[in-house]
């Protein structure tokens with residue numbers, strides 16, 4: 373089987389957890405919550421590349437107030453399905469001093485990525501740091517008990533998921549819904 377045939381098989385055997393329309397409804401709700409909280413704070417949306425690239429675009433289309441979008445690149449999974457230490461590939465690309473920063477990511481899984489990114493932005497002098505994810509994975513392995521984001525789209529079960537920006541070994545970020553990899557494929 374070629375690599376591309378393998379990725380096609382992964383996609384076909386996966387279970388659809390949320391359709392594109394369901395993810396869109398969640399994103400519209402998150403946008404409304406963000407608007408209520410942040411519309412007057414000139415926020416900087418700090419996109420955690422690469423996974424957040426789809427979420428930030430879809431979310432920003434529903435945010436009708438002044439804001440800026442920037443990015444950093446940090447990775448813990450490096451195209452595998454289990455996390456390691458966080459590797460900083462690109463530091464925050466815009467001055468965050470005295471800014472309200474909203475860290476945008478695709479998923480809160482074990483939470484080490486967001487905890488470290490948040491700490492770093494605080495060290496750089498951000499006035500306030502909020503966090504927003506499309507999905508929060510339900511399990512008891514978070515970086516600290518009770519870890520939550522300020523804005524969360526959907527809860528997913530404790531399975532490896534892809535779609536809406538989240539990847540399976542670098543592929544299927546482009547799938548509009550959210551899918552769980554078949555257990556035999558992990």
Ligand SMILES: O=P(O)(O)OC[C@H]1O[C@H](OP(=O)(O)OP(=O)(O)O)[C@H](O)[C@@H]1O
Nearest residue numbers: 421422423447448449481482483484485
């Ligand atoms: O909560 P955690 O267990 O730390 O995992 C969440 C992080 O893992 C993924 O990034 P990844 O390292 O796979 O890089 P990617 O964004 O390029 O997919 C995802 O985009 C989050 O940033």
Ligand code: HPA
Nearest residue numbers: 481531532533534538539
């Ligand atoms: O379940 C996941 N899917 C995709 N990327 C991830 N990064 C952490 N957990 C996941």
